[in-house]
Amino acid sequence: MTQTTSFLLNRWYVAALSSEVSDTPLARTIAGQKVVLYRDSKGDIIALEDRCAHRQAPLSLGEVVGDNIQCGYHGLTFDREGTCVRVPSQKLIPPDACVRPYPAAEKQGFVHLWTGHRTPTSEETPFDFPFAAMDGLNARYAALSGKFDYRLLIDNLMDLTHLGFTHKNTIGTGGVAESGTAKTERQGDRVIVTREMENIAPAPTHVEVTGYSGNVDRWQIIEFIPPCFISLQVGNAKHGTGGFNADDKDKLINRRTLHIATPEAENTTHYFWVSTYPSDSMTPDQEQTIYDRTLEVLDEDVRMIEGQQTRYDPDFSMIDINEDAGQLSMRATLERLIAEERASAS
Ligand code: FES
Ligand SMILES: [Fe+2]
Numbered sequence: 001m002t003q004t005t006s007f008l009l010n011r012w013y014v015a016a017l018s019s020e021v022s023d024t025p026l027a028r029t030i031a032g033q034k035v036v037l038y039r040d041s042k043g044d045i046i047a048l049e050d051r052c053a054h055r056q057a058p059l060s061l062g063e064v065v066g067d068n069i070q071c072g073y074h075g076l077t078f079d080r081e082g083t084c085v086r087v088p089s090q091k092l093i094p095p096d097a098c099v100r101p102y103p104a105a106e107k108q109g110f111v112h113l114w115t116g117h118r119t120p121t122s123e124e125t126p127f128d129f130p131f132a133a134m135d136g137l138n139a140r141y142a143a144l145s146g147k148f149d150y151r152l153l154i155d156n157l158m159d160l161t162h163l164g165f166t167h168k169n170t171i172g173t174g175g176v177a178e179s180g181t182a183k184t185e186r187q188g189d190r191v192i193v194t195r196e197m198e199n200i201a202p203a204p205t206h207v208e209v210t211g212y213s214g215n216v217d218r219w220q221i222i223e224f225i226p227p228c229f230i231s232l233q234v235g236n237a238k239h240g241t242g243g244f245n246a247d248d249k250d251k252l253i254n255r256r257t258l259h260i261a262t263p264e265a266e267n268t269t270h271y272f273w274v275s276t277y278p279s280d281s282m283t284p285d286q287e288q289t290i291y292d293r294t295l296e297v298l299d300e301d302v303r304m305i306e307g308q309q310t311r312y313d314p315d316f317s318m319i320d321i322n323e324d325a326g327q328l329s330m331r332a333t334l335e336r337l338i339a340e341e342r343a344s345a346s
Contacts, residue, residue, distance in 0.1 A: 007263040008227045010116035012126045027060035031115040036060040040067040047104035108132040131256040131276040144271040146302040148309035153261040157230040158326035175200025184325040193222040193326035205293040217243035228261040
């Protein structure tokens with residue numbers, strides 16, 4: 001297999017929220033591959049190449065019949081393995097009438113798809129975010145998309161000083177950029193950026209939700225896990241109570257959030273999000289306010305990065321600043337992994 005893309009292929013990618021997949025076919029392009037997703041009669045996820053073996057019509061324009069999918073053009077029907085089991089106009093089924101099946105799995109509210117041409121090993125499992133299915137934590141989900149290279153979205157999440165500017169009307173304040181001390185470290189293929197901001201003004205959304213307008217100590221622990229997962233621990237506590245290590249009663253905001261930048265194709269990205277919080281830390285109204293503001297925040301990011309993409313020239317000589325350390329380390333890691341995958345495939 002020759003690989004020329006900017007993304008890894010021998011990986012599990014999140015292809016959809018669980019709630020998006022039903023017994024109506026769903027078309028998705030993941031890492032450049034067109035797939036159709038649906039649920040069989042038991043509710044299991046089926047993923048097949050979205051191209052009929054007959055005349056290449058999208059199977060996603062067909063319908064689910066029992067556990068199989070029937071092409072909407074001339075009615076050829078394929079089972080969960082992608083094998084044609086019916087040709088309505090004849091008895092004999094051509095032996096090579098099949099479409100590519102994809103390994104798929106459902107976990108913690110997400111549908112994961114393996115895009116490699118080889119089978120995943122037992123160690124290669126879908127990303128684990130246990131907080132999304134943990135007693136005592138509530139989880140909220142979102143799915144967006146953007147017209148940009150998936151790595152620009154990861155860049156965005158590796159440097160959260162942008163909150164003070166891109167999100168100054170919601171979750172950011174100037175202090176987020178000006179008061180933080182960032183530490184970047186690598187653990188294997190993971191890159192972790194830790195920022196602690198002491199004695200800064202609370203962000204507008206946080207005042208709106210908690211009613212607390214005194215200064216806070218704020219933390220952002222950002223972890224990049226290849227190929228495109230960014231796990232965040234973010235929060236703030238009343239100033240002087242210990243920040244990340246404060247007692248729960250002094251924590252005003254305390255969340256574990258996963259951002260997922262699944263490449264759709266070279267310059268388009270699926271953006272999935274789940275955020276969790278202790279069930280007893282927010283009333284439903286408070287949480288709804290946080291959720292509504294977060295959707296505004298995600299949209300602000302998508303618009304900024306789409307704008308960036310319209311100007312983005314990979315050969316342009318960009319300047320770097322200190323806060324880019326996490327991004328640069330992430331980019332270097334991805335480049336190395338892609339080069340290794342290419343080398344093993346050639
Ligand atoms: S293209 Fe699918 S049945 Fe003809
Ligand atoms: Fe942002």
